Amino acid sequence: MKYTEGEWKVKWGAAFVKGKFIFAGEKHIATVHGDNNTANANLMAASKDLYGALKKVCIWLDKLADSAEANAKSTRFETMRVAWEADMKNYRATSNDLKKVIAKAESNRAEEMEKND
Numbered sequence: 001m002k003y004t005e006g007e008w009k010v011k012w013g014a015a016f017v018k019g020k021f022i023f024a025g026e027k028h029i030a031t032v033h034g035d036n037n038t039a040n041a042n043l044m045a046a047s048k049d050l051y052g053a054l055k056k057v058c059i060w061l062d063k064l065a066d067s068a069e070a071n072a073k074s075t076r077f078e079t080m081r082v083a084w085e086a087d088m089k090n091y092r093a094t095s096n097d098l099k100k101v102i103a104k105a106e107s108n109r110a111e112e113m114e115k116n117d
Contacts, residue, residue: 004029008048010041047105054102058095065091 006025013021020041022030032041065088072084 003048003051008045010038010045051102051105054098058098058102061091061095061098065095 004024004027006023006027008022008024008029011021011023013019019031019033020037021028022032022041022044030044032044034040068084068088068091072081072088075081075084
């Protein structure tokens, strides 16, 4: 996904200017107005970092699910198999939920994710 490079941060304008400004480095990329504009601007400024972190968490959850699946297949104990399978399902479900959020950010993939649901 291509997005504006540079550290995203919130800057406040002069007292007579309403709204919060989002900058990527020195480039103005958005202005936020309305109720809760500070909270909304902070969330927008963090979105690039959140996007990257979500992608890493999905990779980690997928690896955990694969490991849990392998453990479930190799264990001799029924109770452990059930526990590993439950873990696998939870890891995969959480990863899939996060992948839908990523797809929403990448908008061109959102419909594709909906069809696979």
